[in-house]
Amino acid sequence: MNIETIQEYLPIILKGFWITVHLFLWSLLFSTVGGFILALMRLSPIATFRWISAVIGWLFRGIPLLLLLFYAFFALPAISRSLMFEPFWAAVLGLSIWTAAYQSEAIRSGIISVEKGQIEASETLGMTKRYYMRRIIIPQSIRIMIPPFIGNAINTMKQTSLAAVITVPEMTLLARQIISEDFKVAEPLLALASIYLLLTTILLMAQQGLERIFRLKV
């Protein structure tokens, strides 16, 4: 093993860098929206909504992501031709649903941790539920959500590596190809590992930055 070979492999693996980043960002976007809807359903006064949200959470947190990806890639096209996605979008679909199940818990715990007095006060002031959720409760809950939300996001970023298994040419797949073509193991894997470590470090720094921005100014 030598450093020069690592340097030689780095640009090859970096060709998959943007695919990894795109996988991550699309999944983060969809899972945040999905998680938000699931969290609001879970807190809804309508029992059916609460129930549906709880079942979805139990279902997708109980199944390995890899199996979900196989489902999106192999089973959905078998159900209907119109459900045949490109590998990239099948991966985004699997990652988004899986992450949404976790994000809904992060978002829900943030919302319920806002004091009851805040809701009572906004009701006393004659605000509608929609208005006080948007202007009073959610802005305060974001501060509490940040750590678990970013924690889930970091997990999702790492799990984009599974897209390699359904043939998305992201970084892990490219490293895997080097291993089988060049019979080199440590060098491509170390190059790959260093990129992932860099990405997780960036996300951890983003978390600290967000925590500082949303900190209570007293």
Place this chain on the structure above:
Amino acid sequence: MDSWDWSIIQRTWPLMRDATWVTINLFAWSLVLATGLGFVLALMRMSSISCLRWLSTLYVLIFRGLPALIILFFAYFWVGRNLSLSPFQSGVVGLSVAAGAYKAEIIRAGLLAVGRGQYEASEALGLSRAHQMRRIIIPQGVRVMIPNYMSNATLLLKSTSLASVIGITELTGLSRQLANSTFKPIEILTAAGLIYLALTTVLTVSQEILERRFSLKT
């Protein structure tokens, strides 16, 4: 859409059952090793020797920052081939090394949650550090650890599915093969999902039982 053919589950059941045992074995071995490793790392992190603290921090930082899939590649292609381990053994090594980093943080948090007074009181009673840990701190720390420990164990159970990527025929790997060879991906993958749900539900239930058993009797 073709009509669904559930008899395929009946025909493939012996294979599915064996693969489920491989999954359970992978999980059990990795859980034991990861717990041992996490425990050592937690004690290192709390040690008075700065070099040990530093090593433990670095370990957790690196292995929590890497996708489990990459750690499995290292374990299989690099460690496994150099030490000529079987795929199953490499899988256990990779999963334990990855999960150990998470277990370390959970165990440390549990031990730190025990009140300072307990440490001081046991020192005042003249207990040695080993004795104090074993009889006073750890029994109390375990109660605090259970929820996080068990939810992490559920994650570990699900990440055993990654072992399929290094050629172990556990539940996910087998389902993928069967989905391709029988052309019945929906039925096979759904059955596998149900087995995983059953296994994760068993873990959730045992978490509740453990919490009740270790709850303070006041």
